[in-house]
Amino acid sequence: xxxxxxxxxxxxxxxxxxxxxxxxxxxxxxxxxxxxxxxxxxxxxxxxxxxxxxxxxxxxxxxxxxxxxxxxxxxxxxxxxxxxxxxxxxxxxxxxxxxxxxxxxxxxxxxxxxxxxxxxxxxxxxxxxxxxxxxxxxxxxxxxxxxxxxxxxxxxxxxxxxxx
Numbered sequence: 532x533x534x535x536x537x538x539x540x541x542x543x544x545x546x547x548x549x550x551x552x553x554x555x556x557x558x559x560x561x562x563x564x565x566x567x568x569x570x571x572x573x574x575x576x577x578x579x580x581x582x583x584x585x586x587x588x589x590x591x592x593x594x595x596x597x598x599x600x601x602x603x604x605x606x607x608x609x610x611x612x613x614x615x616x617x618x619x620x621x622x623x624x625x626x627x628x629x630x631x632x633x634x635x636x637x638x639x640x641x642x643x644x645x646x647x648x649x650x651x652x653x654x655x656x657x658x659x660x661x662x663x664x665x666x667x668x669x670x671x672x673x674x675x676x677x678x679x680x681x682x683x684x685x686x687x688x689x690x691x692x693x694x695x
Contacts (some may be wrong), residue, residue: 540640546605550583558636559583561619563605568619571634579612581633
């Protein structure tokens with residue numbers, strides 16, 4: 532799945548959100564006390580712009596009825612149309628987690644800044660991302676690339692290579 536740089540960490544303060552459009556879809560990126568989460572900007576119930584106009588609020592929780600109560604601020608979002616509520620961390624509905632879920636996207640914070648990875652003149656983008664690589668070494672002035680994933684030749688092709 533492609534990865535996109537959407538903001539610097541300083542652009543989304545704790546408790547705030549940023550709406551971005553990626554691959555034709557609006558996505559809400561949330562900062563929940565220094566952790567980042569991303570949800571599709573569409574309520575699964577009736578299609579409202581959940582992340583753009585939804586209300587972010589805190590959630591109280593306890594393991595048992597007389598147990599300690601914990602409170603986590605900025606943990607949930609409420610749909611602006613019909614007040615359906617979802618966990619920002621998981622995209623699950625609080626009242627019907629098996630049947631109602633907002634699409635969640637993985638988010639990671641990588642070193643650097645957006646200015647480091649985007650070339651303003653277009654063209655090739657620099658970045659901290661590494662796709663796939665092979666070991667390269669120089670042996671007696673010959674460059675050698677290790678493609679250890681390559682399958683060995685079989686059948687007539689193997690016989691032809693052994694004769695060469």
